[in-house]
Amino acid sequence: MPTEPTPTSGDSDARMWSRLTALHAQVETRLAAALQRRHGLGLSEYRALGLLAEAPRGELRMQDLAAGLGLNQSSVTRLVARLHAADFTYRDACPDDKRGVYTVITDPGRARRQEARATYEETLGTALDEAAAAAPDLAPLLDTARRSLG
Amino acid sequence: MPTEPTPTSGDSDARMWSRLTALHAQVETRLAAALQRRHGLGLSEYRALGLLAEAPRGELRMQDLAAGLGLNQSSVTRLVARLHAADFTYRDACPDDKRGVYTVITDPGRARRQEARATYEETLGTALDEAAAAAPDLAPLLDTARRSLG
């Protein structure tokens, strides 16, 4: 028999993942460009502000930020340094664990996040819609995503 | 009326996209680690080899690689330099356009790609399954993706 008479499931998954990755990269690039141009925020910075703004007391520890962002701890150290330099956050010591560091969002931080949020959501919506229009086979996927994850 | 009585669709899209991004990052990280550890290949390098291997005559121009990978043209210059240094590709001049450069995959390149392919597809499959198991609300999404994009 031939080595591979029918496409393997791995092949199928790979093609699927390739499409998903392309979609993801395209949308993320557009989001990053819009946020950077209109608000001077990087994508990770915007998401960090979002996590902080929605956290109780507006504060999170480094590791919680890292987990929420899917980033390395060292990346978060430098990310927080950028936020701090822009006065969007300040660092606060953990009272009961002197190793810990809370990053607390400031009022300017909340304000900037609120401004950027409109851009983010609007850009995301149009990017998704345009992607679906350009590649109609993406439509059912986005539909399912919106219903099951929205 | 209150400012936002019901969640806006932008909000919903944002939550959905956040989940999708987390899934994507998680799976890509696992793929990258597996390819790097077991075959000494980066993710972009693996995908470039895949594009080249499936292209007619096993060759592509820089800009076609860039488009297929979703990367910058300058990134592709350096990516191809890495592939070339590993003898996975060689550079060939474009006969009818002396500005153009073809990147051609070599036999070692094809061989390495074939080896890595098994790792890639296996890792991808298990990563997707585990993600679905860890977060059951991801299951319908993956199901739709596999059916409509596989």
Add this chain to the structure above:
DNA sequence: GGCAAGAGCATGCATGTACAAGTAACCTGT
């Protein structure tokens, strides 16, 4: 034919991220 505009790729520089090692604080067992 020659010149300006543009295409295709390379290079300098900046940035964001990961990995590894370092430092300080906490915890556990004895």
Add this chain to the structure above:
DNA sequence: ACAGGTTACTTGTACATGCATGCTCTTGCC
């Protein structure tokens, strides 16, 4: 109470990528 191991974060370093620019070649227009 203290020694060794662990946790939380920071810092040094390396690298892949993007943007702006430069160089070579092509194309179109006069």
